[in-house]
Amino acid sequence: MTTTLNFATAPGHQVLAAAGKKILRPGGRKATEQLFTWANFQPGETVLELAASFGESAIEIAKKFNVRVVGVEKNPDSVAKAREKIKAAGLSDRVTIIEGDIFQLDKITDKFDYVLAEAILTMQSDVGKAKILSAIKNHLKLGGKFLSHEMFVRMDESKVRQSLSQSIRVNANPLTVEEWSKVCQEVGLTIQQQQTGEMGLLNIRQMIQDEGLLGTVKIVWNVLTNPNLRQRVLQMRRNFQQQRNNIGYIVFISS
């Protein structure tokens, strides 16, 4: 577990990662699986993954569907962990993680069959979302598909954004379903299929699905035995629960 992190002020995803959580998306593995089903990846196709974190999704799709993945991740610790896992999985020839910023995708000149981005656009301002979406569109081959997994909000957007940003300690700017569709349209991407569901990041049921029983026990143990970590994780959990009827995950595929 990371010991140098200030649990009171660090971004929520870093706090959860320090607690042992590997899957850091609102709809968890199940929602991601839905995206992969829609994608219908074919062997040899190429995927650009934004904010690849520990390489969980990159490794999974390279293994399952025999695709080639380039991931971009800015946190050097996560990059190192992802590279270790890729090597251990014997996938170094198919998965590459670039340490970099998704606001500088122009450094990547290739175009891809798919761009995958999970739990990253929600954190951006409206201007940031537009910039990244435009870069995504530019990195897709003709007919390429954008796979997205984010948070959506039903109503009282500004109140929800303020309260989430306070508890996650990063800009949390979820959109309504209509707004997600609109920001995609604005860069020339049309949503083909979409699904929404419960925000389950800190639900025990989803955690067991995402992290396994043993992984969940370890996380719960880490949280319970570290008072600062416990305080912060419980605060985030309370916040998600308070908003549960008004926020959730959205996955969509667009082209």
Ligand SMILES: C[S@@+](CC[C@H](N)C(=O)[O-])C[C@H]1O[C@@H](n2cnc3c(N)ncnc32)[C@H](O)[C@@H]1O
């Ligand atoms: C909430 S986590 C999601 C990680 C992963 N996509 C997943 O679903 O498990 C957000 C990730 O985005 C990375 N990140 C944040 N801003 C970034 C940026 N500007 N460029 C690249 N990565 C970034 C963080 O380091 C972190 O790994």
